[in-house]
Amino acid sequence: MTASSLESQLVVGAILFALGMIGFLTRRNLILIVLSTELMLHGVSLNLTAFGRYHGNPQGQVFTIFVLTIAACEAGLALSLILTLYQRRKSLDVFLWSNLGEDDLPILSGQSTVPQTKLADPNADLPHLTPAGRAPKTPSTKT
Amino acid sequence: MFDWFKPNDVLWLIPAAPLLACLWIVVVGHVVRRQYAHRPVVLALAVSFVASIYLAVNVVPPEEPAHSEEHGEHAAHAEVWKAQKTTIYQWIHVDSQPAIDIPVILRADAMSALMLLMVTSVSLLVAIFASGYMKGDPGYPRFFASIALFVFSMCMLVLAGNFLLMFVFWEAVGLCSYLLIGFWFKKPSAAAAAKKAFVVNRIGDFGFILGVFLVWTTFGTLDFETLFGNPAAIREVASQGTEIFTCISLLLFVGAVGKSAQFPLHIWLPDAMEGPTPVSALIHAATMVTAGVYLVARCTPFFVHSPKAQMIVAGIGATTALIAALTALTQYDLKRVLAYSTVSQLGYMFMALGAAGAGKELATLAVTFAMFHMFTHAFFKAVLFLSAGSVMHSMGDVIDMRRFSGLRKALPITHYTFLCGALALAGVPLLSGFWSKDEILAILHTASNTPEHGGFYRIILGVALLASLLTAFYTFRAYFMTFWGEEKFPEEAGHHPHDAPPAMAIPLFVLGAAALAIGGLAGPTHLYGNYLAHTPGLPEAHHLEPNLLMMGVSSVLALAGIGVAYLFYVQSPAISRNLKSSLALGHRVSQEGLGLDWFGTRLVTNGLRPFATICEFFDRWVIDVIVDCFGFIPGLFGAVLRPIHNGYVQSYAVVMLIGLVVCLISVLRTLAVAGPM
Numbered sequence: 001m002t003a004s005s006l007e008s009q010l011v012v013g014a015i016l017f018a019l020g021m022i023g024f025l026t027r028r029n030l031i032l033i034v035l036s037t038e039l040m041l042h043g044v045s046l047n048l049t050a051f052g053r054y055h056g057n058p059q060g061q062v063f064t065i066f067v068l069t070i071a072a073c074e075a076g077l078a079l080s081l082i083l084t085l086y087q088r089r090k091s092l093d094v095f096l097w098s099n100l101g102e103d104d105l106p107i108l109s110g111q112s113t114v115p116q117t118k119l120a121d122p123n124a125d126l127p128h129l130t131p132a133g134r135a136p137k138t139p140s141t142k143t
Numbered sequence: 144m145f146d147w148f149k150p151n152d153v154l155w156l157i158p159a160a161p162l163l164a165c166l167w168i169v170v171v172g173h174v175v176r177r178q179y180a181h182r183p184v185v186l187a188l189a190v191s192f193v194a195s196i197y198l199a200v201n202v203v204p205p206e207e208p209a210h211s212e213e214h215g216e217h218a219a220h221a222e223v224w225k226a227q228k229t230t231i232y233q234w235i236h237v238d239s240q241p242a243i244d245i246p247v248i249l250r251a252d253a254m255s256a257l258m259l260l261m262v263t264s265v266s267l268l269v270a271i272f273a274s275g276y277m278k279g280d281p282g283y284p285r286f287f288a289s290i291a292l293f294v295f296s297m298c299m300l301v302l303a304g305n306f307l308l309m310f311v312f313w314e315a316v317g318l319c320s321y322l323l324i325g326f327w328f329k330k331p332s333a334a335a336a337a338k339k340a341f342v343v344n345r346i347g348d349f350g351f352i353l354g355v356f357l358v359w360t361t362f363g364t365l366d367f368e369t370l371f372g373n374p375a376a377i378r379e380v381a382s383q384g385t386e387i388f389t390c391i392s393l394l395l396f397v398g399a400v401g402k403s404a405q406f407p408l409h410i411w412l413p414d415a416m417e418g419p420t421p422v423s424a425l426i427h428a429a430t431m432v433t434a435g436v437y438l439v440a441r442c443t444p445f446f447v448h449s450p451k452a453q454m455i456v457a458g459i460g461a462t463t464a465l466i467a468a469l470t471a472l473t474q475y476d477l478k479r480v481l482a483y484s485t486v487s488q489l490g491y492m493f494m495a496l497g498a499a500g501a502g503k504e505l506a507t508l509a510v511t512f513a514m515f516h517m518f519t520h521a522f523f524k525a526v527l528f529l530s531a532g533s534v535m536h537s538m539g540d541v542i543d544m545r546r547f548s549g550l551r552k553a554l555p556i557t558h559y560t561f562l563c564g565a566l567a568l569a570g571v572p573l574l575s576g577f578w579s580k581d582e583i584l585a586i587l588h589t590a591s592n593t594p595e596h597g598g599f600y601r602i603i604l605g606v607a608l609l610a611s612l613l614t615a616f617y618t619f620r621a622y623f624m625t626f627w628g629e630e631k632f633p634e635e636a637g638h639h640p641h642d643a644p645p646a647m648a649i650p651l652f653v654l655g656a657a658a659l660a661i662g663g664l665a666g667p668t669h670l671y672g673n674y675l676a677h678t679p680g681l682p683e684a685h686h687l688e689p690n691l692l693m694m695g696v697s698s699v700l701a702l703a704g705i706g707v708a709y710l711f712y713v714q715s716p717a718i719s720r721n722l723k724s725s726l727a728l729g730h731r732v733s734q735e736g737l738g739l740d741w742f743g744t745r746l747v748t749n750g751l752r753p754f755a756t757i758c759e760f761f762d763r764w765v766i767d768v769i770v771d772c773f774g775f776i777p778g779l780f781g782a783v784l785r786p787i788h789n790g791y792v793q794s795y796a797v798v799m800l801i802g803l804v805v806c807l808i809s810v811l812r813t814l815a816v817a818g819p820m
Contacts, residue, residue: 021800024793024796025793025796025797025800026793033792094791094792094793095791097790097792098789098790098791098792099790100788100790
């Protein structure tokens with residue numbers, strides 16, 4: 001493997017990492033933030049495989065497999081946390097979780113410059129799929 | 144058999160036993176078996192008492208040291224100079240010039256041993272009495288814990304080996320007194336009395352600590368052994384002028400005036416009767432108030448160099464004795480009569496202590512007689528107070544003598560024990576008070592015959608004789624008003640007043656017997672005087688011949704006082720009523736304590752109020768503001784750092800990113816300098 005192909009792989013890794021970082025810093029949606037971290041993680045994994053290949057040994061790839069495993073666990077954990085947070089506020093906006101003090105104490109800093117989050121109406125109709133196919137048979141329906 | 148048990152061990156055992164009892168009650172007895180809280184205290188006090196007897200036997204060499212002429216004074220002193228000492232630990236040590244060394248040191252000599260005997264025996268009996276008297280009180284364990292703490296502090300005060308340690312426990316007994324006067328703290332009058340006692344005592348303590356400072360600057364040590372065991376050093380200082388001794392003596396005496404309730408600081412003691420009666424008997428009659436007498440007696444080596452200070456001591460004593468006796472004449476509260484009589488008898492002790500101003504050769508006798516009167520007074524005043532307590536117990540806590548009378552039949556035990564104490568206090572011949580009071584009168588008589596200050600001591604002697612007449616009168620006035628006349632009970636007593644139960648009767652009997660006999664056993668036989676002469680630091684003295692003139696005069700006065708009281712209050716009560724209405728103003732003045740209490744509480748308190756307001760203003764607007772400033776500084780730091788912590792995940796991430804970039808740049812720079820690997 002040549003140095004130029006290593007370089008182009010490293011460039012792709014760096015681009016992935018930068019994209020993830022930008023996404024992490026700019027997004028307010030919890031799920032997108034998690035996705036951005038995954039992106040950064042895989043930018044780094046790409047570096048590992050590239051160097052492993054360049055040096056001709058399997059260590060980089062072994063590392064990557066571990067990273068993937070842990071990333072999978074971490075994603076499951078993160079999504080479950082996000083689900084909990086969503087159920088408490090009915091919103092995925094991370095700024096809703098910026099209050100550091102106790103609820104009954106005056107707020108001394110932050111918030112003022114940030115646009116208010118629009119909360120989803122918890123009573124609004126959820127989107128639903130158009131029914132398709134045949135209705136299932138139940139004992140109550142007469143055929 | 145008890146070879147392993149050294150007299151030195153007893154020294155710490157005496158105060159340690161009550162302290163342990165106190166801690167036991169505070170930790171355990173407060174919660175479980177509350178109604179048996181008296182048991183550890185009585186046990187501990189019994190241990191202390193036995194230990195005190197052991198100490199008293201051992202502190203003085205068993206055989207009389209040989210006073211042969213060829214040995215001379217020096218040899219006799221070397222023999223006498225044996226105080227038992229034990230150092231608990233080094234409390235204060237400062238390497239300065241001169242080095243400050245204040246150990247917690249227990250030291251016992253003949254004087255301490257006698258004090259300890261008195262303190263532990265009376266407190267043991269009072270504790271037994273209190274187990275009956277305080278039965279059913281919600282604060283039962285607290286009472287006994289305080290009593291145990293008091294006995295601990297008092298023993299430590301007596302055993303203290305230096306002035307600073309003595310001062311610490313001087314304050315500790317004051318604290319216990321405060322706690323016990325205010326024992327029923329829900330009663331406003333009791334709380335006020337406790338506060339008054341505490342504040343008035345502060346004035347005296349201020350003088351005491353100044354005296355201690357002056358001792359330090361003069362001698363460079365506070366240790367009793369070094370101070371009083373070295374007559375040469377005292378003589379050397381005295382040769383440069385005795386003013387310094389006058390200052391030291393008077394400052395220490397101010398402390399004694401506060402603690403021993405002498406004019407003009409005596410106003411706290413009558414109010415202190417708000418406490419439970421066993422407390423009045425123990426603290427405010429027998430033990431704590433005699434601490435001032437003990438202090439002055441202990442500092443005799445200072446006082447002998449200043450006749451001026453001793454004359455002031457005698458003068459204050461005489462003033463107090465007279466004022467208190469005049470006030471006691473018209474009190475209706477049985478306990479207040481006894482309280483004023485205590486003040487008056489303490490005045491007697493100070494008169495005796497001051498008698499040495501007429502000549503140094505009287506110093507040891509003066510101390511002996513003052514301490515002896517203190518010793519006998521402890522017993523007969525304790526029995527009087529406890530009998531008064533027994534009256535109170537059966538009368539449903541009524542103590543106003545106008546509301547009951549003729550209790551002779553209903554309370555026979557109390558009647559006889561009160562009579563024992565009253566006879567002894569009045570100075571009826573051959574009883575305790577007679578011997579000790581007669582000795583005081585005798586030494587005052589001797590002092591009044593000296594050419595130098597004879598005139599002054601003649602006045603003192605006159606006051607003492609007058610006070611002795613008044614003592615006999617007011618004591619028996621109280622006795623006749625309470626126990627004679629028609630039988631009358633207040634409604635609080637219920638239908639059938641009951642006499643003292645055994646727990647109260649036995650201490651009464653013991654103390655009553657002591658009140659009758661102890662003076663005759665220890666006084667005229669010179670038992671007490673010879674024992675006390677072993678105290679280190681007291682100059683050699685010869686016995687004073689019994690003064691038959693004074694004995695005769697004082698007996699006549701005592702019997703006259705009793706007779707007049709009988710005439711006024713039993714034979715024909717009309718006389719006292721007529722006298723009261725014709726001398727209404729005098730009666731009023733006497734009842735109000737000659738206006739001294741009014742002067743103390745109203746004039747001084749209100750006069751000082753503006754100053755107190757200024758102090759409060761200063762505290763609130765200067766001290767508090769400074770303290771608040773220190774609290775404000777951390778808040779300021781917080782305000783600076785607060786904008787960084789805004790709670791947004793992204794802003795934290797940016798900070799992390801910046802940190803990462805900085806690290807990266809620095810690593811890359813290092814690599815660039817080191818070159819490729």
